Amino acid sequence: MNWRNIITLVCLLFFSLISAIGMSNDVAKKEFARANQLYTAAQYDSAVRVYEGILSQGYESAELYYNLGNAYYKAKNIPKAILNYERARLLKPNDDEINFNLQLAQTMVVDKINVLPEFFLKRWWRSFSYLFSSDVWAIISLSTFVLMLIGIAVYLFISSYALKKISFYFSVFLLLVSVVSFSHSLSLKKERTAHNTAIVMAPTVTVKSSPDENGTELFVIHEGTKVWIVDQVGEWLRIRIADGNNGWLKQSDIEKI
Numbered sequence: 110m111n112w113r114n115i116i117t118l119v120c121l122l123f124f125s126l127i128s129a130i131g132m133s134n135d136v137a138k139k140e141f142a143r144a145n146q147l148y149t150a151a152q153y154d155s156a157v158r159v160y161e162g163i164l165s166q167g168y169e170s171a172e173l174y175y176n177l178g179n180a181y182y183k184a185k186n187i188p189k190a191i192l193n194y195e196r197a198r199l200l201k202p203n204d205d206e207i208n209f210n211l212q213l214a215q216t217m218v219v220d221k222i223n224v225l226p227e228f229f230l231k232r233w234w235r236s237f238s239y240l241f242s243s244d245v246w247a248i249i250s251l252s253t254f255v256l257m258l259i260g261i262a263v264y265l266f267i268s269s270y271a272l273k274k275i276s277f278y279f280s281v282f283l284l285l286v287s288v289v290s291f292s293h294s295l296s297l298k299k300e301r302t303a304h305n306t307a308i309v310m311a312p313t314v315t316v317k318s319s320p321d322e323n324g325t326e327l328f329v330i331h332e333g334t335k336v337w338i339v340d341q342v343g344e345w346l347r348i349r350i351a352d353g354n355n356g357w358l359k360q361s362d363i364e365k366i
Contacts, residue, residue: 137163137166137168140159140162140163141160141163141173141176143159144156144159144160144163144176144180145176147159148176148179148180148183151183153180153181153183153184154184156176156180157177157180157181157184160173160176160177160180161177164177169196169200170200171197171198171200171201171204171207172197174193174194174196174197174200175193175194175197175204175206175207175210177193178190178191178192178193178194178197178210178211178214179210181193182210182214187214187217187218187332187333188308188309188310188332188333188364189310190210190214191211191214191215191218191308191333191335192308192310192364192366194207194210194211194214195211195306195308195335195366196366198211199297199300199301199366200242200301201242202238202239202242202297203239203240203241214333215333217333218331218332218333218334219331219332219333219334220330220331220333220334220350222334222350222351222352223351223352224351224352237293238293238296238297241293242297243293243294243297243298243301244294246290246291246293246294246297247290247291247294249286249287249290250286250287250288250290250291250294251287253283253284253286253287253290254283254284254287256283257280257283257284257287260276260277260279260280260283261276261280263276264276264277264280304338304365304366305337305338305365306335306336306337306338306365306366307335307336307338307346307348307363307364307365307366308333308334308335308336308363308364308366309330309331309332309333309334309335309336309362309363310332310362310363310364311332311361311362311363312331312332313329313330313331313332314329314330314331314358314362315327315328315329315358316328316329316330316348316354316355316356316357316358317356317357317358318356318357319357320342320343320345320347320357321345324356324357327354327356328354328356330350334350335350335351335366336348336349336350336363337349337350338365339355341360342357344359344360344361345357345358345359345360346358346359346360346363348363
């Protein structure tokens with residue numbers, strides 16, 4: 110086989126792959142529209158099955174998780190609703206509708222946990238991160254970095270002292286924006302992929318002092334409660350709740366966000 114045939118074969122495979130992806134996206138869009146119609150017709154359980162089927166094919170989006178959360182909420186499955194609202198918020202952290210519906214669903218949870226106070230700078234930094242998604246922060250970082258390179262080129266090749274001074278400080282500013290934006294993008298990406306938070310799915314869970322059935326019973330939490338995963342030993346997970354209390358429960362009692 111000569112190089113021309115190899116290149117032709119590679120091109121055919123490439124365009125076949127693009128075509129297959131396009132067809133798959135079309136199928137997913139049709140299924141999404143069908144699920145929305147089922148939801149509008151108040152067939153919430155059927156809508157849930159179609160939404161979940163789309164997710165099982167590898168597709169995900171904030172809109173998909175949000176609609177699935179709405180369907181679960183209407184079907185009175187509050188833990189699953191909270192889980193999917195949380196997943197939607199990871200993709201669109203500053204979306205008002207997602208945050209409102211999440212807070213609404215959380216009012217249905219039995220456990221009312223007092224959240225530990227947070228240092229104001231850390232709280233401000235996280236709130237600022239949530240202004241945009243991880244992808245948007247990455248685009249801002251890349252764009253400002255390219256503009257910084259242009260500023261450096263202007264500084265190196267222009268003869269005017271005034272323009273040199275302006276381009277220098279402007280490049281420093283753009284570098285700072287790029288670094289901060291990259292930091293926010295990385296932080297949100299890590300939060301999205303870490304899977305170190307979860308929602309309790311069992312109606313009632315007794316949290317133990319050690320990773321075994323004979324451990325001392327520390328406290329009880331209920332379905333819909335959000336927990337942070339600290340450690341794992343076999344099928345047991347060490348978790349922390351919003352007020353700082355921690356202990357061990359079985360992995361089967363929760364579902365990771």
